[in-house]
Amino acid sequence: MSHVAHVLGRIASAVLLAAVAAFFALPMLWLASAPFDAHPSITVSLPEFTLDNFRAILDNPYALGSIGNSVIQAGGAAALVVVLAALAAYALSRVRVPGRDALLYLLLLLSSVVTGTAAMVPIFELATRLNLVDTHLGVVLTVSGGLLPAAIFILKDFMDATPTSYEESARVFGASPLQILRHIVVPVVRPGLATIAVWAVANVWGGFLLQYILLRDPEKSPGSVVLYTLYTEGGQPNLSLVSTFSLLYSLPVVLMYLFVSSRYGFRFHGGIKR
Amino acid sequence: MISVHGLTKVFPGGVRALDSLDLDIGEGEFFALLGPSGCGKTTLLRSIAGLETPTSGRIGIGGTDVTTLAPGRRDVAMVFQDYALFPHMDVAANIAYPLRIRKTPRARREARAAEVADRLSLTGLLGRRPGQLSGGQQQRVALARAVACRPRVFLFDEPLSNLDARLRLEARTFLKRLQDELGVTTVFVTHDQGEALALAHRIAVMDAGRIVQVGTPAEIFHRPATTFVASFIGSTPMNLLPGRAGDGVLHVAGAALPAPGDLPEGEPIVYGVRPEYTDLSATRRDDGFPGEVAVLENLGATTLVTLEGPDHLVQAVVGEGREPAVGTAAWAVPRRGRALVYRDGRLAGQA
Amino acid sequence: MAPATSPTDAAGLGRGRAVAFALPALVLIGVFLVFPAIWTVYLGLTDYRLTGPAAADPRLVGAGNYTTALGDGRFRDSVWLTVQFVLGSAIIGQAGLGFALAWIMRDRRGPVRRLVEALVLLSWILPGSVVAFLWIALLDRDGGTLNALLGTPGAAWLLDHPMPSIIVFNTWRGTAFSMMLYSAALENVPPSHLETARLAGASAFQQLRDVVLPRIKGHVLTNVLLTSLWTFNDFTPFLLTAGGPEGRSEILPVYVYNVALRDGQLGFGAAVSFLILVINLVFALAYLRLLRDRREVPG
Secondary structure (H helix, E strand, C coil), rough: CHHHHHHHHHHHHHHHHHHHHHEEEEEEECCHHHHEECCCCCCCCCCCCHHHHHHHHHHHHHHHHHHHHHHHHHHHHHHHHHHHHHHHHHHHCCCCCCCCHHHHHHHHHHHHHHCCCHHHHHHHHHHCCCCCCCCCCHHHHHHHHHHHHHHHHHHHHHHHHHHHHHHHHHHCCCCCCCHHHHHHHHHHHHHHHHHHHHHHHHHHHHHHHHHHHHCCCCCCCCCCHHHHHHHHHCCCCCCCCHCCCCHHHHHHHHHHHHHHHHHHHCCCCCCCCC | EEEEEEEEECCCCEEEEEEEEEEECCCCEEEEECCCCCCCCHHHHHHCCCCCCCCCEEEEEEEEEECCHHHHHHEEEEEECCCCCCCCCHHHHHHHHHHHHHHCCCHHHHHHHHHHHHHHCHHCCCCCCCHHCCHHHHHHHHHHHHHHCCCEEEEEEEECCCCCCHHHHHHHHHHHHHHHHCCEEEEEEEEEEHHHHHHHCEEEEEECCCEEEEEEHHHHHCCCCCCCHHHHHHCCCCCEEEEECCCCCECCCCEEECCCCCCCCEEEEEEECHHHEEEEECCCCCEEEEEEEEEEECCCCCEEEEEECCCCCCEEECCCCCCCCCEEEEEEEEEECCCEEEEEEEEEECC | CEEEEEEEECCCCHHHHHHHHHHHHHHHHHHHHHHHHHHHHCCECCCCCCCCHHCCCCCEEECCCHHHHHHHHHHHHHHHHHHHHHHHHHHHHHHHHHHHHHCCCCCCCCHHHHHHHHHHHHHHHHHHHHHHHHHHHCCCCCCCCHHHHCCEEEEEEHHCCCHHHHHHHHHHHHHHHHHHHHHHHHHCCCHHHHHHHCCCCHHHHHHHHHHHHHHHHHHHHHHHHHHHHHHCCCCHHHHHCCCCCHHHHHHHHHHHHHHHHHHHHHHHHHHHHHHHHHHHHHHHHHHHHHHHCEEEEEE
């Protein structure tokens, strides 16, 4: 390759990267500017800087309440998924149950086949008949059912990578299986548990469809659904409210992402993020 | 102290790791299970610990049958090959862990951990995590954890194999002294014959799920019961040469050697003699194996000489300054009373 | 030395406890994942409705829903729109752009790469409702930033070009996964192979074709299968266009929602859901087959 061609190639790739960066940044500029603008418009513009919008949203019980709902639903689902997946993954990793491999294969298959989209009708029906519509529990159970297979699969990987000699050693010293789980296994696979917890929270936090179907009562709706109603219902959206709420609602997932990638390094598993 | 009777372990899939094995280990004994990979020695150790459930047979510890007892109730302590130090606990918590399981009050177990740590010169490391320790320190912490719970039996699985060569000698001496001082019955597994000879009061050599020979290091070294043991024991492998008994002497590799009394005429035998008990002669000897000096390997204070004969190789160890030149002819002469004769792979006599 | 076979039960859990440990998770999966999937099949054979007489007493209609669907122009349009959506945003958009980015940035270290990666990742992790409004704002007819930049005031992108809009949107939204997967794949191509090709005088394109692609074939397949599967099931475009205008962006997930839960034809919606399940199953089986063939899962 000649020198000129090489330089041209470098320039071309730099131009392309700049264009891509612009493409990805463009929609987000509004999120960065409008919340701090005293009179936000739909167009990106340099803000007349103010923090009044944040003060205003703190006084809006509707917005704040929906974040509370998101916390309850995401936290509940994450706790349930971590505990149940850890127990199941541990049992499946350590005890040879007949048909274990087939079961795991089936779980992995199910998690990618039975999506919210494909199962929204029966899930709605099921929730209606179990009186779970308009309850936090309904959302927590439904999303947990969807997240568990992948969570079990990933945690089993973590458990498989832990030497069995830790547990055997504790066992020779007389520890009971539950003591081994509490003293040894849980602390050792903590990074895996944290990964699953963050993954589950991020999933439920940003999730829309199931929450939208299962919750009709705005008092129970999470931020993702409330935000959608803020800009689709009731005529002209209140831009300062929408932008500020969007920013506030985005912060937790961004912070969690930064936390996980700095603490454990970013690992991603085929099929995990949806 | 430990008695094993008719112990058989068949793994799912049909691998017979232990084959109707009998063994008795005395109180306070330092006992080695020695053998090549896959001989069943680790399975035997794990069965004594209770980590493997035997297919059949019985195991007793201190006069009680523990065959069906859970590992934690056998009053044994095990040190694993990878030490199995809990990575999230510091050294003090690791050492105190067995006492924590026994619900010893915190103050008591901290005191005990400190006492044991002091004895194993770990005092300065009590606050560290296993990841911050060297291999030798980790090994001592694992020993300390085993010592702390004052068990009736120590079980060590390849206790020295994860250390580098220099450290291993130091750790070996340390281990021997520790066992001497504590006097606790100790069973350890090793594939390193040198380690077994150096440490153990008695050794069981294992092969294919069976015990081939049990004896003191001296017995095992001087009178290996089979050619398998003979070839396995010794830092330089024993010379094993095929031969035949005839006319009251043994005809082996071009040499005529005195035969032990009761060998039938014409019987094929294997003649074994350690290189350490083989002398070199520069002149022709009827009781020496002829050959040409092919290789010289310096062992430090001695040199290992390999003689190449018409259809045999013989090795001899010679002292400093007495090495023959490569390419010269020489005769390897077994020292009297040190050679062994094997028939059908079993020891038939001393020559 | 390791024992002849790995221990079967290191912690002494025992079968009974193992089952007790696994059971709660399996029950939850069974009730909220397996059972709905099976129920879809049954519901799809009925004329069950959200309201009216068929709500109280649904009748079995056999394959009626399926023949209705196949004869329905709106359903066929929806299928065609879904094909466009998957091809355009998953395969050409996400996989294509993701690979291009990974390839261009493969030798780069430093702020430019970190900035591009951060932006691409950010668009992936932000909540769907948030990014949907960001795009509504960007594409707005009256004050949208895009019209201000292009000097095309009054262009109603979401109304006049709904499919291209959601295709570009979904490309923007999901490129991160492909980019990361291909970056990891390209790091596994030994530099010595590329250097050998370069010394032999191969152009960048020839290097790509002869050295890189054969080594990352499996990753490409994995990537295409997964992004297609996810895009096929993606409901986020609903937040931008709700399927409109006049159903011109009504991809299958939105179609099912509109038909079943908005209009109340639950039985018919379940029948369409079942078709989605079957297509998902094909994708997923192909993916798992791939995983089995080459145990090098990305990640």
